[in-house]
Amino acid sequence: MTHAHYIDGHWVAGEGAELITVFDPSLGQPFAEFMASSTAQVDQAIAAARRALPAWRNISASERAAYLRGFAEQIEQRRESLIALQMQNNGKPHHEAVVDIDDAVSTFTYYAGLAEGLADQQRREVALSVPGFTSHTRLEPVxxxxxxxxxxxxxxxxxxxxxxALAAGCTVVLKPSEITPLIEQTYGHIAEALxxxxxxxxxxxxxxxxGAxxxxxxxINKLSFTGSNAVGGQVMRSSAAHCRPVTLELGGKSAIVVFDDCDLDQAVEWIVAGICWNAGQMCSATSRLLVQDxxxxxxxxxxxxxxxxxxxxxxxxxxxxxxxxxxxxxxxKVNEYFAIARAEGLHCAAGGDVLPDLGWFVCPTLYTDVPLNSRLWSEEIFGPVLCSHRFSSEEQALSLANDSRFGLVATVISADLExxxxxxxxxxxxxxxxxxxxAVFVETSWGGTKGSGIGRELGPWGLSAYQSVKHVTRCLG
Known part of the structure; x- marks a missing residue:
C-alpha cells in the first residue's frame, strides 16, 4: 500500500520516518504496510481543513445532512468487505463485525436527521428579565x-x-490507530465517491x-480523543496549553452487580457478554463481578x-x-496479568493462560473471591479477564461498585426492578x-465520570460537543 493518507481531497504517500505494519491477529502475521504521515503532512491536513471551513460551515444544514446520508449508504454498500476487514484486522467474530457496521450506518443516519433540524434551532428567542432588549441564540460549529x-x-x-462533527459544520482531521488503520481509510474513499x-x-x-x-x-479548535488514560492525560495537557475544549473517552473498570433474586442462566449470559465481547477489549467491559453471597x-x-x-x-x-x-x-499485557494473578495467589476458576495458537489468543478467564487490594481488581486489563467478589447487602454492593477511580458504565441484575x-x-x-x-443506542449518551473521561458522545449531546453557543442581544431603544 502506497497512498494511505487522505489530505485536501487527495490520497498521498506517507512522508514520515515510521513504517506502519498491519497484522492479522489470528495468525500473528502482517498483511499490509505503509509509511506514517509526517509532521509536515499533519500541518497540511490542518491547513486544508481550515481552508475548507468557511464554505462547509456556511452551506445549509440540509446539504450537510445529505452528505451524512451518503456516508451511511456507502458504508452499507461496502458491508461485506468491511465485515471481512474487521474480522481480519481486529479478529472480531462475524456477528460482532456485523454489529459494528450496523452501528456506523445508524450513527451517520441519526446525525443526518439531527442536521436537518439545525435550521429550526437558530435564532431562538431568549426571555429576558429586563425590558428594552431582545436576545436570540445561534449554534455554530467550533x-x-x-x-x-x-x-x-x-x-x-x-x-x-x-x-x-460534520453535521455541526466542522471540518475534520482524523487520526486512526496504527493498529487498525485500513478500515478507517474507507471514510476517505466515501468522501471521494460523494x-x-x-x-x-x-x-x-x-x-x-x-497523534502528538x-x-x-x-x-485546531477542539480535540476529541478515545483511548487510554495515560495518553488522554497528554491530550488534555496539550489542550490546556491552547485553552481549547476537549472530549476524552478513557478507561473503565466497570462493575456488574448480581443480586440473589436473578435468573441465574440469564445472568450468566449477560456476565459472559460483558467480559468476552470483543475479547474483553472494551473500556466498558464489566470486569468486576459483584455477586450476592x-x-x-x-x-x-x-x-x-x-x-x-x-x-x-x-x-x-x-x-x-x-x-x-x-x-x-x-x-x-494480558499474559502479564495472568502472571500477576499467579504471584498474588488468586483462585482461578477458569482460564488464566494464553492459548498455544499461531495468533494472539487467550482463554476466557474467571478469578473468584479476588481481594480488593489485588491489581487485577483495580486495574484495567482490556482482555477477557473477570474478577469476582461477594457482597451481602445492597449498601455493600454499592460501596464496592463505586470504589473505583473509573466511572464509565455498570450493569445491575435483579428481579426486583425497584x-x-x-x-x-x-x-x-x-x-x-x-x-x-x-446495548448501546445512538440516541443515548456515551461517556463517564471520574477517571473515565470528560464530555459525552452520541445522542444530541454528541452534536452539541461540536457546537459553540452564541447569543445576539439588541437594544430596542
Missing amino acids: GVVGLIVPWNFPLVTSAWKLAP GLPAGVLNIVGGKAET ALSNHPG NIADTLTERLKVALEKLRVGNPLTGEVDMGPLTSQAQWN RAERVANTLEVGHVWINSIQ
Whole structure:
C-alpha cells in the first residue's frame, strides 16, 4: 500500500520516518504496510481543513445532512468487505463485525436527521428579565477538530465523532490507530465517491508522533480523543496549553452487580457478554463481578462451564464466539496479568493462560473471591479477564461498585426492578444497564465520570460537543 493518507481531497504517500505494519491477529502475521504521515503532512491536513471551513460551515444544514446520508449508504454498500476487514484486522467474530457496521450506518443516519433540524434551532428567542432588549441564540460549529480514535472499535468510534462533527459544520482531521488503520481509510474513499468538498475530511495515519503533532497543533479548535488514560492525560495537557475544549473517552473498570433474586442462566449470559465481547477489549467491559453471597458458589460454577464452552479461534476459518486479542502488545499485557494473578495467589476458576495458537489468543478467564487490594481488581486489563467478589447487602454492593477511580458504565441484575432502579441511580457512572446486555443506542449518551473521561458522545449531546453557543442581544431603544 502506497497512498494511505487522505489530505485536501487527495490520497498521498506517507512522508514520515515510521513504517506502519498491519497484522492479522489470528495468525500473528502482517498483511499490509505503509509509511506514517509526517509532521509536515499533519500541518497540511490542518491547513486544508481550515481552508475548507468557511464554505462547509456556511452551506445549509440540509446539504450537510445529505452528505451524512451518503456516508451511511456507502458504508452499507461496502458491508461485506468491511465485515471481512474487521474480522481480519481486529479478529472480531462475524456477528460482532456485523454489529459494528450496523452501528456506523445508524450513527451517520441519526446525525443526518439531527442536521436537518439545525435550521429550526437558530435564532431562538431568549426571555429576558429586563425590558428594552431582545436576545436570540445561534449554534455554530467550533471550527477545525482533531479526532484521535482507538483500535478496538475502528469505523465505529470514528463514526461517533465524525458524523456529529460534520453535521455541526466542522471540518475534520482524523487520526486512526496504527493498529487498525485500513478500515478507517474507507471514510476517505466515501468522501471521494460523494464529492465531499476537499479539506472537509482529512485522514492522517501514524503512531504517537502523528497523534502528538495533531493534539499539540495550534490550528485546531477542539480535540476529541478515545483511548487510554495515560495518553488522554497528554491530550488534555496539550489542550490546556491552547485553552481549547476537549472530549476524552478513557478507561473503565466497570462493575456488574448480581443480586440473589436473578435468573441465574440469564445472568450468566449477560456476565459472559460483558467480559468476552470483543475479547474483553472494551473500556466498558464489566470486569468486576459483584455477586450476592448465597448464590456466589452456584453462579461461579455456571460461569466456569459457560466460559469453558466458548469457541475461541480464527473468525475467518469458522464460526467462533471469541477471537484473538487485536495486537501482540495487548496479548503480552494480558499474559502479564495472568502472571500477576499467579504471584498474588488468586483462585482461578477458569482460564488464566494464553492459548498455544499461531495468533494472539487467550482463554476466557474467571478469578473468584479476588481481594480488593489485588491489581487485577483495580486495574484495567482490556482482555477477557473477570474478577469476582461477594457482597451481602445492597449498601455493600454499592460501596464496592463505586470504589473505583473509573466511572464509565455498570450493569445491575435483579428481579426486583425497584431495587435495580435505586441501585442504578446511586452508581457513579455514565450509563447503567438493568437486566440487559450492553446495548448501546445512538440516541443515548456515551461517556463517564471520574477517571473515565470528560464530555459525552452520541445522542444530541454528541452534536452539541461540536457546537459553540452564541447569543445576539439588541437594544430596542
